[in-house]
Amino acid sequence: MDEETGRRGAPTISEVADAAGVSRATVSRAFTRPGMLSPGTVARVREVAGRIGYVPNQVARALSTGRHGNIALIVPDVANPFFPPLIRGAQARADLAGYCLFLGSSDEAPEREETLVAKFAGQVEGLILVSSRLPEERIRAFAERRPIVVINRDVSGLPRVLIDTARGIAAAVDYLADLGHRRITYVTGPAASWSNQQRRHAVRRAARRRGIEMIALPAHRASFEAGREAVPEILATGATAAIAFDDVTAQGVLVGLAERRIPVPERFSVIGCDDVLGATTFPPLTTVSARCDEAGEMALDLLEDQLAGRGLRDIRCVLDTRLVVRGSAGPAPAA
Amino acid sequence: MDEETGRRGAPTISEVADAAGVSRATVSRAFTRPGMLSPGTVARVREVAGRIGYVPNQVARALSTGRHGNIALIVPDVANPFFPPLIRGAQARADLAGYCLFLGSSDEAPEREETLVAKFAGQVEGLILVSSRLPEERIRAFAERRPIVVINRDVSGLPRVLIDTARGIAAAVDYLADLGHRRITYVTGPAASWSNQQRRHAVRRAARRRGIEMIALPAHRASFEAGREAVPEILATGATAAIAFDDVTAQGVLVGLAERRIPVPERFSVIGCDDVLGATTFPPLTTVSARCDEAGEMALDLLEDQLAGRGLRDIRCVLDTRLVVRGSAGPAPAA
DNA sequence: GATTGACACGCAACCGGTTGCATTCCACTC
DNA sequence: GAGTGGAATGCAACCGGTTGCGTGTCAATC
Incomplete structure (x- = not known):
């Protein structure tokens, strides 16, 4: 018993062994391989262990077996609503696998x-690693030490899951074109982001295919403020609709328009990307669903395969996306 | 080298010792107590270690020292915007303390x-543990094993930090009363939540003091939807303003009002709580700042004190709050 | 020149589990 | 009754570090 804190050291396997009158090996096996012992012994050891409050020490176990039972998930920013669904998906799968x-x-x-x-x-x-900002060689270096799965980063040689927004973006452009929009803007995200480059190209390609004009506006800062501040520039282009890098940026655009009393979707249409805000904006945001939860699940499955020794080292999973129509995009206003 | 994965076991302290021609103890000390060794030895050992890619094994170290260098922070829901600032605050302090x-x-x-x-x-x-949903006796049981600090949960005998919204809420009620509102509603949060009870009482007390009417509306579900769905009930009370349990609920109220084309703050005023949305709503939300980031910092400081053996076991830190005026509350409309 | 003390380093035990192998016991077979 | 095989358990080494204590070296002191 620690005099200072009143907290006593946790009971160890040896104490259980003494109390139960067996060896440490037997106690260990009572928990890890009960089939190896007689049912009576297992019951007795467990009873004693429970009584004195023994809990196997994970750290010691990890040292001797090399298995920790832990997986790390690293995201750039928990405050970004893109990640929580992904985290939840991964967590659900992790639970299943123990x-x-x-x-x-x-x-x-x-x-x-x-x-x-x-x-x-x-x-x-x-x-x-989700949307890692690390240079590729660093990621590779770490992958030498431990199995790594990346999400939204196309590192060849590593298992990776990529959310391919191209299809959904194309659908969004088609949707706007069908509604009569002839000039649209794309509000850019972080320049270094794989997703941003991919989305920007998708918008451009689709616009060209449909014969409508596309103007890309650089984002000066992150997300919400970027969207809000981009509004004057957007309007200056004469466009009637905007597709934003992500939902948070789109929300910024929405607020910027509201501040100028420009009704959405009557006079201007906005489409987001990722579908992380649900219907929490006004008007509810039409967006491209990114299925982030599935990305999390898939990444964990891939990692599990790696850990089990099965599974390819170089595998590229691409998740498709689709347009979710809500209320922020409508017919182009008559000129 | 593992044939299967191409991943080799990490170099151990023994390999470094052999390569450098010293004992394992010396290698260990070269990293943990360089002052105990001659500068030349330290340099040589480190050079060799760096060359063969040695990284001390945290698990082994933790086993022998009992110090892991890790702290766990458990929140009810990463998707709730209340937590990220708190997480960030804690993380910053954790970094500092190593x-x-x-x-x-x-x-x-x-x-x-x-x-x-x-x-x-x-x-x-x-x-x-942040806003823990665990029964108090379970928290106490865990606290026997490891130092625990709780946030927004008043468990006596444990170090805890509580965000006291009473003052801020009172200011919000005063603000509304000063603007001429005579009947206001409080949109409830989770019934089991300590914060909710505290806030509800604060609204009631302040309203009584100012001689205005306060009606509490039960929330049928969580947060955003609760706020949105409460709007008809809110309007039915004849109130001219609402204070919501948290910002997300307030955002729901805002959207519900917008759907009914009720302009805010001209015809109805809304005030949130926590200040986690910043100015991302329209109109920007007037709210009670909860200083979540400081709560995170403080909790980590308290925990650090516990770990260092100093610091009281039973300490109750209360963080004060204040009203942040933005644009979602205005004068009561003429009747 | 013997004594002393500081300094640098090695020895070996220890942290708390796991596990290959040896041992004991016992029922069963020939 | 000796031989055999399987089931139950113990022994002891090992995982990869840390650390108290002991030893050897060398310069300073008397």
């Missing part, structure tokens, strides 16, 4: 991500 | 929280 999920948030800073990964690497069996 | 923060999300389910805490308990030095 793994404990450790979450880390890097605040979009590569250095923080680096230290986070390094610290986690020693305590988990594998890691999932 | 701890690695493990995050867990319990999805509001006590059983999940229970297993999460149990799994984490063996691998961290201490835990922070």
Whole structure:
């Protein structure tokens, strides 16, 4: 008993062994391989263990077996609503497989991500990196030490899951074109982001195919504010609709328009991407669903395969997307 | 080298010792107590270690020292915007103190929280439980094993930080009263929540003091939808303003009002609580700031004190709040 | 020149589990 | 009654670090 804190050291396997009159090996097996022991012994050991409050020490177990039972999931920013569904998906799968999920948030800073990964690497069996901001060679270096699965980052040679918004974006452009829009803008996201590049190209391609004009506007900062501040520029282009890099940016656009008393969708149409806001905006946001939850599930399945020794090293899972029509896009206003 | 995966076992302290021609103890000390060794030895050992890619094994270290260098932070739901600022605050402090923060999300389910805490308990030095949904005796039981700090839960005997919204709420009621509102509603949050009870009482007390009428409306579900669905009931009371349990609920109210083309704040005023949405709504939400980031910082500081052996076991930190005026509340409409 | 003490380093035990192998016991077969 | 095989359990090494204590070296002191 620690005098200072009143907290006593947890009972160890040896104490249980003494109390039950068996060897430490037997206690260990009573928990890990009960089939090896006589039913009576198992019951007796467990009873004693329960009585004195013994809980196997995970750390010691990990040291001798090399298996920690933990998986780390690192995201750039927990505050970004894109990630929680993904986290939840991964967590559900981790539960099923008996793994404990450790979450880390890097605040979009590569250095923080680096230290986070390094610290986690020693305590988990594998890691999932979401929208990693790390240089590719660093990711590869870590992958030498531990199995790694990446999400939304196309690192060849590693298992990766990519959300392919191209199809959904194309549907969004078609939708706008069908509604009579002839000039649209794309409000850009982080320049370094794989998703942003992919989305921007998708908008451009689809617009060209439909013969409508597309103007890309650089985002000066992150997300919401970027969207809000882009509104004057958007309007200056003479466009009648905007597709935003993500839902949060789209929400910014929505607010910027509301501030100028421009009714949506009557006078201007807005489409987001990711479908993370649900119907919490006004008007409810028409958006491209990214199925983030499935991305999380899939990443965990891939990692599990790696850990089990089965599963390919170089596998590229692409998740398709579709347009979710709500109320923020409508017919182009008469000129 | 593992034939299957191409991944080799990490170099151990023994390999470094052999390569550098010193004992394992010396290698260990070269990293943990360089002052004990001659500068030349330290340099040589580190050089060799770096060359063969040695990284101290955290698990082994934790086993022998009992110090893991990890802290767990468990929240009910990462998707709730209340938590990210708190997480960030805690993380910043953890960095400073050299701890690695493990995050867990319990999805509001006590059983999940229970297993999460149990799994984490063996691998961290201490835990922070935010808005825990666990029965008090369970929290106490875990606190026997590891230092625990709780946030927004008044468990006597444990270090706890409480966000006291009473003052801010009172200011909000005063503000509304000053603007001429005579009947207001409070849109309730989760019944089991400590914060909800506290806020509800605060509204009632302040309303009585100012001699205005206060009507509490039960929330049928969580947050956003609760707010949106409460709008008809709110309007039926004849009230001219609403204070919502939290910002997300307030956002729901805002959307519900917008759907009915009721302009805010011209015809109805809305005030939220927590200040987690910033100015991302339209109109920007007037709200009671909860200083969640500071709560996270403070909790980590308290935990650190516990771990260092200093610090009281039974300490109750109360964070004050204040009203943040934006644009969602205005003068009461003329009757 | 013997004594002393600081310094640098090695030895070996220890943290709390797991596990290959040896041992004991017993029922069963020939 | 000796031989055999399987079931139940113990022994002891091992996982990869940390650390108290002991030893050897060398310069300073008397």
